[in-house]
Amino acid sequence: MTSRELVYKTMRGESPPRTPVYGWVRFELEKPITEAFGSVENFEDHYRFDLAHIFGGPYAFGKCLESLRKSGEAITPEMLLDIRFDPIHQEDYESLIQSLNHHRQRDRFCYVQTPGIFEALNDVFGIENHLLYMALYPEELSQVYQKMADWNIENGKHLLDLHVDGIHISDDWGAQKDLLFSPTLWRELIYPQMKRVVDYVHSRGCFCSLHSDGCVKKVADGIAELGLDVVHPWQESAGMGYDLYLERYADKFAILILKAEAAVVSGDEMEGHPGIIHPFLQICSDCNCILHDPNRVFENIFIDPLEDIFLAGVHHNFESCIDMAVTQFAARNGIAINLKGVCQLLCLQNSHL
Numbered sequence: 001m002t003s004r005e006l007v008y009k010t011m012r013g014e015s016p017p018r019t020p021v022y023g024w025v026r027f028e029l030e031k032p033i034t035e036a037f038g039s040v041e042n043f044e045d046h047y048r049f050d051l052a053h054i055f056g057g058p059y060a061f062g063k064c065l066e067s068l069r070k071s072g073e074a075i076t077p078e079m080l081l082d083i084r085f086d087p088i089h090q091e092d093y094e095s096l097i098q099s100l101n102h103h104r105q106r107d108r109f110c111y112v113q114t115p116g117i118f119e120a121l122n123d124v125f126g127i128e129n130h131l132l133y134m135a136l137y138p139e140e141l142s143q144v145y146q147k148m149a150d151w152n153i154e155n156g157k158h159l160l161d162l163h164v165d166g167i168h169i170s171d172d173w174g175a176q177k178d179l180l181f182s183p184t185l186w187r188e189l190i191y192p193q194m195k196r197v198v199d200y201v202h203s204r205g206c207f208c209s210l211h212s213d214g215c216v217k218k219v220a221d222g223i224a225e226l227g228l229d230v231v232h233p234w235q236e237s238a239g240m241g242y243d244l245y246l247e248r249y250a251d252k253f254a255i256l257i258l259k260a261e262a263a264v265v266s267g268d269e270m271e272g273h274p275g276i277i278h279p280f281l282q283i284c285s286d287c288n289c290i291l292h293d294p295n296r297v298f299e300n301i302f303i304d305p306l307e308d309i310f311l312a313g314v315h316h317n318f319e320s321c322i323d324m325a326v327t328q329f330a331a332r333n334g335i336a337i338n339l340k341g342v343c344q345l346l347c348l349q350n351s352h353l
Contacts, residue, residue, distance in 0.1 A: 002107035003050035004165065011207060011229065011254065020050035020109075045106070052103035053168070054112045056096035057159065060085040060151050061124050075124055077133055077140035085151045088158060100162060109165045111209065115152060116171020117145050117193045127180075134185050142189050149193035153200050166207040168232075169197065174214020176238045183218045191222055198226050215239045224252040231255050 001009070001017065009016045025033060026040045037043040044052075064086050068075055096112065103110050121144065122130050133141050156167055171194070173179060179186065201208040209230035215238040216223065223231060234240050234255040245255055 003048070004107050004109045007050055007109035007165075021047060022049050022051035022053070023047075024053055041102070049106075049108060051109045051111065052099070054096060054099045054103070054110055054164075056093070056099065057112070057114070058086065058088045058092035058155060060115065060120065060148070062086050065124065074126075074129060077125075077137050077144045080124065080144050081140060081147070085147065088151075088154055090158070093158060093162065096159075097162065100164070111166030111168050111207070112159050112164050113168045113170055113211075114155060114159070115148070116169045116210075117148050117152075117190050117197075118173060119171045120148060121145075131181060134181055134189065138185070138189060145189055145193045149196050152197050156197065156201055156204075160201070160204040160206055164206065166209060166229075167201045168209045168211060169194075170211040172214065173212045173219065174216040174235070174238060176214055178215055179218055180214070183222075186219050187222060191219075191226070195226055198228060202227065213238075217244065220244075220249060224249055228253050 003020065006016050006018070007020050010020055023044075025043070030040055033040050033043045037046060064083050065075070068079065068083075100110055118130075124130075125133060152169075159167060171190075173181075173186065173190070198208050207229045208227075209232060210223065210226075210228050211232045213233065214235060217240055231253050232255070234242065234245055236242060249255075
C-alpha cells in the first residue's frame with residue numbers, strides 16, 4: 001500500500017494498517033534539520049512521510065492593487081468591486097508543480113493550501129477595517145466575497161486539474177475566546193461563498209479541509225453543514241473542548257488536533273492539569289490518526305527530541321510520544337511545558353465524498 005492509498009484509507013475511516021505520518025517542520029527548523037540530515041527532504045524521506053502540505057500558486061491582490069496601495073488611501077469594499085482581481089496564469093503553478101512531482105515520486109498524499117473568503121481580504125483592507133466593513137457595508141462586502149469565491153474556484157480548477165489530493169482552505173474566523181464577528185454575519189456573508197467553494201472541490205472528487213484558528217464553536221454547526229472533510233485545528237486552548245467534538249461532530253468531520261499551543265508553565269501548573277491528555281487519548285483510541293508535528297515548532301527545539309517524537313509516532317505509541325517530547329524539551333531548556341504543547345494528531349474518520 002502506498003502512502004497516498006494509506007491516507008485515503010485513513011480519511012475514509014477504513015482501519016488502515018498503520019498510522020500515517022507527516023510533519024510541517026521547514027518553517028522554523030530547516031537549518032538544524034539540514035545540519036543533521038542534509039536537507040528537509042532527506043528528513044521527510046528518512047521518516048517516510050505520508051503527506052505533503054504544499055504552498056504556492058497565484059495571488060489575487062498583486063498588480064491589481066499596486067496604484068491604490070501606493071496612494072496610501074484606505075481600500076473599501078466599493079473600491080474593490082471596481083477592480084478585477086489578478087488573473088490566473090498556468091505559469092503561476094510552476095513551483096507548486098515541482099513540489100507535487102517531488103512528493104508524487106514518493107507516493108505521498110498531496111494537499112495544497114489555498115485562500116479562503118475572509119482571511120485573504122485582511123491583506124487588502126487590514127483586519128480592523130475589514131471587521132468594521134462587515135458591520136457598515138454588508139451588501140458591498142457580500143459582493144466582494146462572491147468575487148473572492150469566484151477567484152478561489154478558478155484557482156481550485158487549476159489545482160484539481162493537476163490532480164491534487166486535497167484542497168486546504170485557510171480562513172481564520174476565531175479569536176482566542178470567541179468569533180471575530182457575529183455568527184449572524186458569518187452565516188449571511190461568509191457561509192454562502194464558502195459553501196460554493198467546498199461544493200466545487202467535492203464535485204471534482206477531492207477532499208476539502210478548513211484551517212481556522214481560535215474559537216469557532218458558535219458556527220461549528222455551520223462548519224458541519226459546509227460538508228468539510230477535515231477541520232484544523234480544534235483549538236482546545238480557545239475553548240474548543242474535545243468533549244464537544246466527540247459528542248456533536250465526530251460523525252460530521254475529522255479534526256487536526258492542535259497539540260502545539262506553546263504554553264510554558266511552572267511545575268505546579270503542570271501537576272494541576274493531570275487530565276489534560278485524556279481527551280486526546282480518547283480521540284486517538286476512537287479515531288484513525290495521522291501523526292503530525294506542531295503547527296509551528298519552537299525554533300530552539302533540538303533535533304534529538306524531534307526525532308523521538310516521530311519515532312514514537314511511527315510505532316503508534318502516542319502517549320510515549322507526548323511524554324518523550326515533554327521530558328526532553330523541558331530538560332534541554334530548563335523549563336516545564338504544558339502537556340498540550342508538544343504535538344498534534346490529525347484524527348480522520350469520515351469521508352463526505
